[in-house]
Amino acid sequence: MFLYNLFKGETMDQSSNFPYIHGFSPEEQNRLRTQALFGEYAIYKEINFSKVKKVLEIGCGTGAQTEILLRRFPDLKLTSIDMSDKQLTEAQRLLGNNPRVNFLKMDAQNIQLEEKFDGAFICWMLEHVPSPEKVLASALKSLRQDGVIYITEVMNFSFFLDPYSPNIWKFWMAFNDYQYENAGDPFIGAKLGNLLQKVGFKDIQTRVTTWHFDNRSPEQRKETILFWKELMLSGADQLLKENVISEEVIENSKKEFDNVANDSNAVFYYSFMQAEARA
Numbered sequence: 001m002f003l004y005n006l007f008k009g010e011t012m013d014q015s016s017n018f019p020y021i022h023g024f025s026p027e028e029q030n031r032l033r034t035q036a037l038f039g040e041y042a043i044y045k046e047i048n049f050s051k052v053k054k055v056l057e058i059g060c061g062t063g064a065q066t067e068i069l070l071r072r073f074p075d076l077k078l079t080s081i082d083m084s085d086k087q088l089t090e091a092q093r094l095l096g097n098n099p100r101v102n103f104l105k106m107d108a109q110n111i112q113l114e115e116k117f118d119g120a121f122i123c124w125m126l127e128h129v130p131s132p133e134k135v136l137a138s139a140l141k142s143l144r145q146d147g148v149i150y151i152t153e154v155m156n157f158s159f160f161l162d163p164y165s166p167n168i169w170k171f172w173m174a175f176n177d178y179q180y181e182n183a184g185d186p187f188i189g190a191k192l193g194n195l196l197q198k199v200g201f202k203d204i205q206t207r208v209t210t211w212h213f214d215n216r217s218p219e220q221r222k223e224t225i226l227f228w229k230e231l232m233l234s235g236a237d238q239l240l241k242e243n244v245i246s247e248e249v250i251e252n253s254k255k256e257f258d259n260v261a262n263d264s265n266a267v268f269y270y271s272f273m274q275a276e277a278r279a
């Protein structure tokens with residue numbers, strides 16, 4: 001895809017010839033693990049694979065969710081796919097000895113597996129692909145009849161911080177515009193119902209989960225704001241290289257994040273979408 005040529009350096013997995021806004025550095029790989037553990041309680045509250053034997057994990061990254069799935073559902077066998085050699089190498093390093101998981105390199109938009117699965121799992125991945133519809137159609141083909149799919153996805157329009165922080169806003173808008181213009185979709189969560197219906201899933205349910213932290217939970221609020229700082233800044237190098245943001249906005253954003261994190265009256269708000277459906 002032409003737009004893909006815009007991505008360079010750390011954000012390009014050279015061996016797989018494909019881009020990813022957060023990049024593939026060791027810091028990013030650690031961030032994915034922190035992110036998975038940070039979100040575990042909220043994400044897995046409604047995910048139930050306890051009666052499911054074989055699950056296809058689509059876009060497994062460094063294996064951060066794989067580890068959680070294996071731990072939470074001790075009878076589960078996983079086939080976990082990703083398109084990036086770098087992510088898969090890290091996942092293999094983390095979990096390669098576990099006989100319950102098989103990591104495979106594959107484009108999720110064109111899954112080529114003979115095997116049929118009882119379940120599928122997608123987390124923070126559809127936002128990065130040019131055709132989420134193809135991923136879901138591929139997932140549907142890989143599921144046996146009545147197999148269940150769980151998807152967790154971003155809705156970046158829902159982010160709010162108080163006190164108002166103008167540089168963080170500039171950064172966030174640039175981050176989302178950049179992802180949107182480069183064949184990703186930072187707003188995809190809200191569209192999951194339509195997408196699942198279009199490709200032929202049934203019994204579709206969607207749920208919005210909100211992280212809303214204020215004076216009632218000051219420790220969680222601070223932890224979340226600092227986590228968000230890391231998440232946003234993981235895109236900074238790329239946005240700077242592409243000239244869509246200035247060094248000054250990045251530096252001011254860092255200061256604003258620290259100010260809000262230490263403000264005794266701050267508010268953090270973000271909602272994401274989860275979908276569940278049957279093949």
Ligand SMILES: C[S@@+](CC[C@H](N)C(=O)[O-])C[C@H]1O[C@@H](n2cnc3c(N)ncnc32)[C@H](O)[C@@H]1O
Nearest residue numbers: 032059060061064082083084087107108123125
């Ligand atoms: C934000 S990471 C999420 C990883 C993991 N699900 C987690 O929550 O830690 C997105 C992953 O999707 C992978 N990815 C992006 N496009 C893909 C595609 N077309 N096929 C397979 N994997 C893809 C990237 O390599 C990356 O590892």
